[in-house]
Amino acid sequence: MGNTKMGQYTTYRTSDLYLAAWLLSNGLELLDIDRRNKQRNDFVFLDRGDRSQLVRSSVCGRAVGNLPDFIYYLKKAKNLLYAS
Numbered sequence: 685m686g687n688t689k690m691g692q693y694t695t696y697r698t699s700d701l702y703l704a705a706w707l708l709s710n711g712l713e714l715l716d717i718d719r720r721n722k723q724r725n726d727f728v729f730l731d732r733g734d735r736s737q738l739v740r741s742s743v744c745g746r747a748v749g750n751l752p753d754f755i756y757y758l759k760k761a762k763n764l765l766y767a768s
Contacts, residue, residue, distance in 0.1 A: 694730075695730060697728050697729070699727070701765065704761045705754060705758035706742045708760065709749060709754045710738050710749065712735060713730040717764060
């Protein structure tokens with residue numbers, strides 16, 4: 685996980701499917717799925733100011749949101765991850 689520069693943008697990367705779904709359900713823009721590492725794929729997001737708070741709330745078990753939205757984005761993230 686972490687931030688990287690991608691041109692003029694700062695990106696955030698994670699290989700955690702559930703965290704990726706949480707970020708998607710909170711409106712972070714998914715830029716890409718980095719598949720270069722055969723052992724682990726990274727979701728690459730356009731970073732924004734509240735991303736660290738969203739990650740912290742997820743990791744600490746304090747995430748509050750719309751469960752149907754999260755489930756929808758979890759399915760979407762899985763579909764994107766396993767699409768060829």
